Amino acid sequence: MNRRRFIKDTLLLAALATPVQVWKGTHSDKEVVYSTNDTLPTGQGLIDTNIHLFPYPFRELKYGDTGRLLAKLKKHNVTEAWAGSFYSLFHKNIDHINASLAEECRTKGEGMLIPFGTVNPVFPDWEEDLRRCHERHEMPGIRLYPGYHGYTLDNDHFVSLLQEASARKLLIQIAIDIQDERMQHPRVDVEAVDVTPLAEVLKDLPGARVQLINPFRHVRGERLKTMIEETDVRFEISNLDNTAAIELILKGEHPYVSSVPLPAERLLFGSHMPYFPLENGVFKFMESDLSQDEAEAIMYRNASELKEYT
Amino acid sequence: MNNRFAFNPENFGLPTREELVELRIWDLHYHGINNHETVMKYVSRMGVERVFSLDIGRLWGNSPEAETISERDRQLLRENKDNLAGLIRIDPSRVEESLERMREWIQNGPAVGIKYANRNQEDINCSHPNNDPIIELADQLGALIYIHTWILVGGEPRTIDGGMKTGESTPMDVAELAKRFPDVTLICGHQGGDWEPGIRAIRAFENVFLEFSGGDPESGAVDFAVQEMGVDRLVWGGHLPSRSYANELSKVFDADLNHEERKKIFGSNLRQIAVPIMREKGYDV
Structure with missing residues (x-):
């Protein structure tokens, strides 16, 4: 069985x-x-596939402290959270950031926080950063920030990174955005990631396990349809909005993509804590009329199965 | 449709539906009128007591389509007084027509307020002198005044509001209007989008309320609004169907508030300013 x-x-x-x-x-x-x-x-609770630790560069967040964040997660019955580091957005000494993330999760995470380090494939010797994420820090996956790190998804180095990470059976999270671009600091102009090339790239990488985080502000319409139909990419739900958002997207009736359903097996719970309130993600399950099987798949089961792949 | 939930919200740190009902939530930002019956299922599901449509009589003029929509809206307002009220849109670039619509829909009709939208025919924002007769009439009628606002980064060089579309008001425009009408309550919609400068722009004006629907649920925003404006000047909107109650409820539950403060934001504050005109219109509130 x-x-x-x-x-x-x-x-x-x-x-x-x-x-x-x-x-x-x-x-x-x-x-x-x-x-x-x-x-x-x-003992099963939510698996949150999208949180960040450490200070956000542009605002002091009320759950920016790891201890407070952890307490908040527990209050809402989150039993595991996949954590990136906000330092990843702008720091160039990436290995140091990944090491501090791993240390924070190990010493303060009470076994709940799973570190997802980052790799910037347009930096020299990114291969060593990837190796350290996998072998030294024993991370199950990496989180990429193409918008902040300055590359597109048809970049040759990015494709090489996907190949290397997949060979290591690492999960690959791609952050489509972090913040609504309309409210960015005027001195920072970060474009959302265009996923268009990804479908073609992934055709040559059938073993890649890719999850988009914060996808739905920009991955809509034809882009979303292509991702659903031509890839096995998974989607994190923190910015899946609209009334009864989960219910409608499962039925193929959501305004973001009304022509094709997005199966429950492709959706993973994520909160985008501490930037978003955790309640946003959890209320979605209350607002949508879902079967218990659908809800459980998204709340924890899909994430659990995805991580087992590593 | 029964209100069937896949799990007990309490087990995930959320209020139950019964607790949401007890909060007596009034939603000042409802765009579901074109699909009313379907959207209201989710309004009920989430325990929200009343919605205010911001799209009543949306089409102007005497076209058959406009008349059909207007009649539909009148009927919906007439038949759903227990959970629906409505505001009409005005256009400060068409002052006389706006005044006429206010007489038709508010003075002699079922609507309880006016809404400034994010665009209008000649790109006139809410701080322009054209607005003075509109605000004066709204004040005489006791009408709610809701103003869409946003602060859009952009321009060259980039500034916090350099990307504004002409005709779209900012909280700074609301502040200008509030200076001219210190005794009239104005509702600054969407907290200006970019809420940190948006709340700063209006905090000094006691006659300006804040509504904060429509943007992403950024943690700490309601805490900041309460800190700068006090809890009595905040009203809540759901922005269905293009936003969700998940999105909008979470903003308030994220904030460090006690139960009574939540009740104020979710409904009591709006009732303070809306009930007089609603009673005039025959609402049992």
């Missing part, structure tokens, strides 16, 4: 054993039905 089948069977048994709780709404004739998370595997 494979792991997924095992989980599904476990959930089914637990669901049969645990009656749903029912409350009556107070200002509506609609019945309110909550499933309980007793049906989740013991």
Whole structure:
């Protein structure tokens, strides 16, 4: 029995054993039905695939301190979080940043924080940074910031990095943006990443495991359709917006891409903490009418399976 | 559609629907009127008590399409008084027509306020003198005054507002208007987009309220607004359907507020300024 089948069977048994709780709404004739998370595997909470540690360059964030951030994650039943470093955006001594990220996760993460170092493929000897992420810091993946590091997704060095990282079975996260470009500091003009070349690049890399983080402000329409239909890229949901966003995108009825559904297996929970409130990501599951299986896939199961690949 | 949830929100640190209902949430920024029945399912699902459409009678003129939409909106307002109210759009580049619309829709009709949109026919923003007769009439009618604002970075050299489109107002424009009408309550929409300078621009003007829907949910924004303006001048909008209640609720739950302060932002503050005209229009509020 494979792991997924095992989980599904476990959930089914637990669901049969645990009656749903029912409350009556107070200002509506609609019945309110909550499933309980007793049906989740013991101890299972959310896996947040998109957080950052350390100071954001342009604002002091209220959960910028690792201790406060960790407490907030726990409050919302996040049991694992994949962490990049905000220092990655502008620092040139990348290996130092990756080492400090690994150390912060190891010493303060209480086993919850998983470091995702960065590599800039247009810097000399990026291969050594990648090697250290994998071998020295034992990271399961890397997080790339093409907009901040100054390359496009058809850059030869980027393609080489994808090849090397895939050979090492590392997950590859690509940050499409960090901040709404309309509110950037006037002295900083960072363009969102254009994913258009990625579909062609990935055709030669069938083993690559790529996740886009903060994708949905810019990966919409034909770009999103192409990513869905021609790649196996996964999508983090923190900026998947619109009323009932998850529900509609699963049905292929979302305004971002109304011609094709985005399967639940391709979506991963992420909060973009501490830049966004954690509540934003979690409320999405309340706003959308989802089956428990769909919700659990996005909340933790897809991330868990993706990480098992490494 | 039952309000079926895949998990109990409490188990993930969220309020239950019942707790959202108890907050008595009034949504001042609703764009769902063209798909009203469907969007309202999610309004109900998330326990929001009332929405204010900012698109009432949206099409101007006497075309058959405009008349159809106007009649539809009148009917929706008439039949959904328990959870829907509406504001009409005015255009400061068409002053006489705007005044006429205000008489038709507010003085003699069901609407309870006016909205300045992000563009208009001749690119007149809200600080222009053209606005004075509009604000004066709105004041006489006791109408809500909602002003879309944004601060768009850009230009050469780049500045915080160098990318503004002509006709789109900034919080700085609202501040100018507020100086001329210190006794009229103005609602500065979207917190100016770029909320750090936006809130700074209006904080000194006690007659200016802040609504903060529409942008990304940046952590700390509501804390900053409360710190600079106080909790009594903030009102809440959901911006459905192009934004989500997830996005907009999270801004308030991110902030360090007690229950009563949340209730003020989610509804009590808006009720303070909206209830008089709503009662005139026959709303049971």
